[in-house]
Amino acid sequence: MPDTCEFLERRRTGADGESFEHERPYCTAVDAFVQPMRADVCAKRYDLDPESDCEFYRGAKGAGSITGFDGAGTTDSEAGGS
Amino acid sequence: MSYDDYRDGKPLIVTAALTGGVHGKEANPSVPETPAEVAEAAAAAEEAGASILHLHAREDSGERAFSAERFQELADAVRDATDDAIVQHSTGGTAAPDALRAEPLRTDPAPEMASLDMGPLNRYRHLTSENTRALVDALHEEMRARGIKPELEVFNGGHLNEALRIREELAEPPYVNLVFGGGTTTVPSPRNLLHMVENLPEGAEFNVLAFGPHQLPLTTMGILLGGHVRVGLEDNLYYDQGQPAESNAQLVERTVRIAGELGRPVASTAEARELLGL
Numbered sequence: 001m002p003d004t005c006e007f008l009e010r011r012r013t014g015a016d017g018e019s020f021e022h023e024r025p026y027c028t029a030v031d032a033f034v035q036p037m038r039a040d041v042c043a044k045r046y047d048l049d050p051e052s053d054c055e056f057y058r059g060a061k062g063a064g065s066i067t068g069f070d071g072a073g074t075t076d077s078e079a080g081g082s
Numbered sequence: 083m084s085y086d087d088y089r090d091g092k093p094l095i096v097t098a099a100l101t102g103g104v105h106g107k108e109a110n111p112s113v114p115e116t117p118a119e120v121a122e123a124a125a126a127a128e129e130a131g132a133s134i135l136h137l138h139a140r141e142d143s144g145e146r147a148f149s150a151e152r153f154q155e156l157a158d159a160v161r162d163a164t165d166d167a168i169v170q171h172s173t174g175g176t177a178a179p180d181a182l183r184a185e186p187l188r189t190d191p192a193p194e195m196a197s198l199d200m201g202p203l204n205r206y207r208h209l210t211s212e213n214t215r216a217l218v219d220a221l222h223e224e225m226r227a228r229g230i231k232p233e234l235e236v237f238n239g240g241h242l243n244e245a246l247r248i249r250e251e252l253a254e255p256p257y258v259n260l261v262f263g264g265g266t267t268t269v270p271s272p273r274n275l276l277h278m279v280e281n282l283p284e285g286a287e288f289n290v291l292a293f294g295p296h297q298l299p300l301t302t303m304g305i306l307l308g309g310h311v312r313v314g315l316e317d318n319l320y321y322d323q324g325q326p327a328e329s330n331a332q333l334v335e336r337t338v339r340i341a342g343e344l345g346r347p348v349a350s351t352a353e354a355r356e357l358l359g360l
């Protein structure tokens with residue numbers, strides 16, 4: 001398993017031309033610099049894991065529901081509200 | 083802790099939350115991140131009227147740092163750059179291990195104050211800052227042993243119950259930071275600020291922290307209710323709608339100006355220490 005999220009890069013310049021003195025965590029799944037708090041997920045620090053802890057990763061991978069629910073076995077009326 | 087305090091001219095403690103750990107330069111290039119940048123921002127905020135400086139440590143990449151060594155570097159830089167402002171370290175840290183959360187308390191000298199999150203807080207879609215009672219009590223115990231005044235971070239009404247849970251162990255006066263914003267923080271409204279103030283622990287001093295566009299109106303209300311206020315780029319990246327804030331000092335200056343117009347004197351650092359029993 002790689003040490004960091006596969007979508008993590010470290011860059012000084014962003015897609016919109018923004019630039020920084022120091023390299024920052026950059027997410028290629030959403031093409032944006034990552035907020036510092038989320039960057040711990042990207043770096044897989046503290047037992048964090050993109051697959052369970054990052055919605056961008058799950059979206060990029062088409063991971064679906066965290067419970068595994070895929071709608072099978074339901075109908076529209078059953079899935080609907082009151 | 084009341085409108086009477088405002089009328090009586092109780093000094094207003096202004097805290098500057100200079101950097102935080104949630105967003106950084108990717109959100110507003112004016113957010114200071116390195117120790118040198120935070121120190122420069124601290125000096126300007128103190129000059130503008132802030133008596134407490136709320137600090138988070140970061141790596142040069144903007145990422146969060148929790149080690150005592152990085153906090154030491156940061157606190158040293160801030161102390162060198164400022165006169166005698168009160169240094170308050172954050173012990174917050176969503177998803178960081180409990181042991182790391184105590185690291186910011188272990189500088190030499192210890193910070194005069196440190197934040198103490200009173201309970202859970204949701205972050206993003208999958209993260210929660212758990213802040214178990216066991217962690218709250220462990221951090222509080224270490225703060226007491228090191229002579230550090232806790233600033234109780236009350237993210238919502240339930241956390242007032244948690245503050246009451248440890249009321250007897252708190253040094254006088256308890257200092258409660260009432261937090262308003264989205265997610266699991268208190269819904270930002272004047273009525274909710276009144277409710278939270280009404281339910282404070284007996285004898286507490288309170289501070290108002292409101293995120294984003296709520297910073298200006300709710301801190302102003304806090305001034306009128308005899309509370310204290312926290313402003314800065316950690317909590318609010320904008321000076322006005324669509325207008326990014328240029329600096330922490332700019333936000334402090336506005337608060338000081340409003341307090342002046344309302345006739346509330348801004349506390350010197352000595353007055354802040356006296357009010358908080360430091």
Ligand code: SF4
Nearest residue numbers: 005008027042054057
């Ligand atoms: S934001 Fe999510 S998808 Fe992007 S690099 Fe970080 S963990 Fe991976």
